[in-house]
Amino acid sequence: MRKPLLVIASFTAVMLALGGCASSLTGESYSRGEARSVQTVRMGTIVTLRPVRIEGTKTPIGAGAGSIVGGVAGSGVGEGRGSAVAAVIGAVAGGLLGAAAEEGVTRTQGVEITVREDDGSMRAYVQEVQPNQVFRVGERVRILTVDGTSRVAH
Template sequence: MKKRYVVTLMLSAVLALGGCASSLTGDVYSRDDARAPQTVRMGTVESVRLVQIEGTKTVIGPAAGAAIGGVAGSSVGGGKGSAIAAIVGALAGGVAGAAAEEGITRTQGVEITVHEDGGYTRAYVQEVAEGVNFAPGDRVRIMSVNGQSRVVK
């Protein structure tokens, strides 16, 4: 019975973490951005470099890890030993859950430095989109909506 409970908790944690992931590519819009007017600027790519976009750090990872660690720890020993093992398991699980969430949601990004036609040079970081490669000299559009910008070809 306890094994089934632990497996259910683990699957729930994985599904919850998957739900935290959001796309940061140039071709995905949030619901709030979908119908909002956008400012469009044109520019030329000066440089491109790969970067790492850190993962999310919400309460879901540590909470799921603590729950799983606590259940797993409580199955060790009996009496006070079981209670202590549950506490230690919950603490260790919380730390492991936080690290797992950040690692699972970490993505490969690209920093695109653009010399805009208005004279400004700015760098934009976004998730790498499959099939979309930027290179120095490319003409691009910078789409800005609700305080967020993306670079698109």
């Protein structure tokens, strides 16, 4: 009875760790390499806003962790060949579930911000939604670009 509990606890710990590994896609988040770099700043006016969903990460970590947990859980079923077959089935199912869990845990809500820049060009920017940051159509904003990464800020 303790083995399934251990497997569930291990899987939960791995999924929580995966959530902590996800990089932030907000307009206020900078990578270490971007810090202290010169940025190009352009000004513009928001023309449209549209909610979007930013898909989660799809690394081998989720599938690998799920496979291990599923294989261990499956090996506890039956004896002999039955245990080996259950371990393989558990590993495959665990890998699929682990990959789906990783993508789901790291998926975020985003916003597509279309801006008419002062030079007349229109560009759309997608970034993660932050609870304390609300954009409005007609609002003047800054577009900051460093190393090919752009963000919209108030």
